[in-house]
Amino acid sequence: MRNLLNFLARYNALFLFILLEGIALYIVVTRNEYHNSRVIKGMRGITVLADQRITNTRNYLRLRYINTGLALENAELRNKVSALSSHQSLVFFSVSDTGYHQQYEYTSATLVNNTVSRQKNFFTIDKGKKQGVDAGMGVTGQNGVAGIIVGSSDNFSVAMSLLNLDFRLSSRIKSNGYFGSLTWDGRDYRYAMLNEIPQHVSIVIGDTIESTGYSAVFPEGIMVGVISDFERSGSDFYRIKVALATNFRQLSHVSVIRNLKKEEQEQLEKRFR
Amino acid sequence: MINSVFRYGIIFIILILLQVLLLGNINFGGFINPYVYVMFIMLLPVEMPEWIILIISFFTGLVMDFFSGTTGMNTGATVAAGFVRPYILRIISPRDGYEPGASPSMLVYGFRWFLLYSLLVVSVHHFILFFLEVFRFTDFFRTLLRIILSTAFTVSFILLIEYYRRGTISRQK
Numbered sequence: 001m002r003n004l005l006n007f008l009a010r011y012n013a014l015f016l017f018i019l020l021e022g023i024a025l026y027i028v029v030t031r032n033e034y035h036n037s038r039v040i041k042g043m044r045g046i047t048v049l050a051d052q053r054i055t056n057t058r059n060y061l062r063l064r065y066i067n068t069g070l071a072l073e074n075a076e077l078r079n080k081v082s083a084l085s086s087h088q089s090l091v092f093f094s095v096s097d098t099g100y101h102q103q104y105e106y107t108s109a110t111l112v113n114n115t116v117s118r119q120k121n122f123f124t125i126d127k128g129k130k131q132g133v134d135a136g137m138g139v140t141g142q143n144g145v146a147g148i149i150v151g152s153s154d155n156f157s158v159a160m161s162l163l164n165l166d167f168r169l170s171s172r173i174k175s176n177g178y179f180g181s182l183t184w185d186g187r188d189y190r191y192a193m194l195n196e197i198p199q200h201v202s203i204v205i206g207d208t209i210e211s212t213g214y215s216a217v218f219p220e221g222i223m224v225g226v227i228s229d230f231e232r233s234g235s236d237f238y239r240i241k242v243a244l245a246t247n248f249r250q251l252s253h254v255s256v257i258r259n260l261k262k263e264e265q266e267q268l269e270k271r272f273r
Numbered sequence: 274m275i276n277s278v279f280r281y282g283i284i285f286i287i288l289i290l291l292q293v294l295l296l297g298n299i300n301f302g303g304f305i306n307p308y309v310y311v312m313f314i315m316l317l318p319v320e321m322p323e324w325i326i327l328i329i330s331f332f333t334g335l336v337m338d339f340f341s342g343t344t345g346m347n348t349g350a351t352v353a354a355g356f357v358r359p360y361i362l363r364i365i366s367p368r369d370g371y372e373p374g375a376s377p378s379m380l381v382y383g384f385r386w387f388l389l390y391s392l393l394v395v396s397v398h399h400f401i402l403f404f405l406e407v408f409r410f411t412d413f414f415r416t417l418l419r420i421i422l423s424t425a426f427t428v429s430f431i432l433l434i435e436y437y438r439r440g441t442i443s444r445q446k
Contacts (some may be wrong), residue, residue, distance in 0.1 A: 012324035017356040020331045024352055027338075027345030028405055035408050 008078050039119060040269040071108040071253040078106040078255065082219075104219050105258040107131065107138075112156070116248045121161040123147065128155040136217065138257040144223035144245030145169060145211060146254055157256075163189055171224050172210040176201060177199055182209070182224060182242065191228065194240040199232055205269050209242050216262045281317070285333070288313050293340045296430065302417050305316060307426040308347075310337055312434065314355050316378070319371040323359055330355030334438045343406075350402035354394055361393045373398045379432075391431045392424070399424050 008015060029035050059066075082104050109131075113124035127133045129152050137149045139159045147159040147167070160167055163184050171194065172179035180196035194209060207227045213220030228243040259265075292310040299307060314330050334348030341347065361373045362371070367382055381385040407416050 013327060013356070013359075016324050016327045017352065020352045021325055024331075024334065024345045024349035025405075028349060028408075029345075031344035038408050131402055148346075 030237055049222075061113060062196070067253060068110070073257075075106045075108040075255055082106070101258060103261050105260060106255045107258070109135070109157075109254050109256055111252050111254060114161075114248070114251060116161070116163055119165050121163040121248075121267065122150070122158050123251070124156055124158050125256070126156060127256065128152040128157050130154050132258065133157045133256050136262070137259070138217040138222075140218070140222060140255050140257065141246040141248075141251050142253065143247075144225065145218060146246050146248070148217055149152045149256065162192065162244065162246070169218075169224070170212045171209050172212050173197065173201075173203060173227075174210050175204075179212050179214070180237075180240075190244060192225065192242050192244055194227075194242050195237060197238045197240060199236055199238055201238075203227060203230060203238065203240065205229065216259050218257060219259075221247050277318075281313075285313055289336060289340065289393050292337065294296060297341055299426075305422050305426050306419075307430050308337075308395075308399065308402065309427055309430045309434065311351060311354055311395060311427070312391070312431045314351060314358060315394050315431075316376045317358075318376050319362060319372060320373060323356075326355045326358060328351060346402055346405040350398045353401045354398040358394060358399050361390065365389055365393070378438070379435045387435060388428070390396060390433065391428050391435075395427050395431070396420070396424050399427065 016125045029039050031059060074079065102127050109125040109127040111123050112126050115121045115123065123146075125133070125139070133149060133152050134157075135149050135151055139146045139149060145162060147161045147164075150160045151158050162169070162182075165184060165186055167182075169182040170179060178201050179196050180194050182192055182194050184192045197203070205227050209224040209226065211218040211220060211222040211224060223245045225242040225244040225246075227240055229241040230238050233239045292308065296307045296309055299305070306311045310333065313333055314326070317326055317329065330351045331348060334351030337347040337351070338344055343428060360368055362377065365386065367386060371377075377387070377390060382390075403416055403420050403423070
């Protein structure tokens with residue numbers, strides 16, 4: 001204590017200076033609009049910087065929840081788009097069809113299991129019969145076709161991945177409308193093969209491949225991939241290599257598509273087979 | 274003792290009136306503002322304790338702030354000037370040391386010493402004052418130019434007053 005007092009006594013001028021200068025600065029800053037605003041501005045600059053860092057980090061940690069929310073919203077929006085477009089066609093053609101209604105329904109789901117390295121790949125999603133998901137429905141990833149549901153329990157469903165030797169998808173070249181059958185050759189998870197396109201059709205690398213809607217599983221016009229390579233084999237058909245739009249190694253949020261008129265279409269078609 | 278307090282009181286009042294009524298109205302293009310009242314801090318006796326000087330500086334600045342309508346800027350600048358004054362006196366002390374009881378004046382220590390002394394004290398005072406006024410470091414050199422020009426003006430006014438004081442003091446002797 002005595003040392004402290006000695007210390008204070010020895011440097012009394014310095015402490016007095018700091019005190020008086022502090023009072024003067026305090027008066028300057030608090031009594032002048034201009035100085036006050038500048039100090040506040042400076043302080044705010046610092047706190048804003050810190051706040052931004054904190055918010056960025058917090059947002060990053062919350063990405064999972066944000067993703068889920070966005071996926072739900074997407075499904076809802078697709079429902080609306082589908083409903084609206086069916087309205088439009090009704091207005092457009094003015095057909096007096098009392099049975100018109102939305103054809104496709106979407107719901108979002110998350111992958112709980114996935115394989116890409118086998119010859120017959122399947123993935124599991126976290127929605128099942130209780131949520132209205134059943135065998136025969138299509139599954140799309142964020143960018144394009146992902147697979148078809150082959151079986152479901154109460155809360156889970158297993159889908160046959162596009163990366164499965166048994167998978168067949170009717171798809172067409174967007175630019176000219178020629179359609180063929182898309183299969184996977186079991187080699188690379190990034191590519192699939194499109195067959196049955198006759199050789200007189202002119203195709204270009206980079207052409208878009210989309211679904212046709214013939215199978216009543218996917219609506220028409222869903223992105224499948226782009227042509228990355230093709231060769232003229234000995235037969236009448238091209239062998240077209242398609243770079244898939246869906247990255248199956250990153251697949252996590254998917255949409256399940258239910259075709260409300262599928263049964264009707266299939267029953268009708270069965271009569272003529 | 275009482276006599277010298279009275280004398281400093283008169284000097285104080287004269288300098289404040291001079292500053293407020295005359296020099297406070299000089300403002301050449303926003304660049305040159307002489308602040309002569311800081312001379313009062315310069316004239317305090319050499320051996321006066323530092324803390325008394327600081328308190329006197331504080332109240333001098335406060336009075337100036339009160340009269341010129343600024344708040345705190347003159348106080349901050351004058352306290353800073355009062356704080357550095359002992360150090361400046363130590364640095365530029367004459368060969369024979371200071372006379373006891375005397376105030377730093379041109380009559381005793383000569384013109385060159387007094388010019389250097391007032392230049393140093395006034396530049397410290399003006400530096401703090403002008404930067405407190407603009408309160409930013411953008412346009413740093415513009416502010417510096419204002420400081421230099423105003424310092425030159427203030428110092429010339431102080432020298433004029435000091436010449437006048439020397440005349441009256443030597444006439445009294």
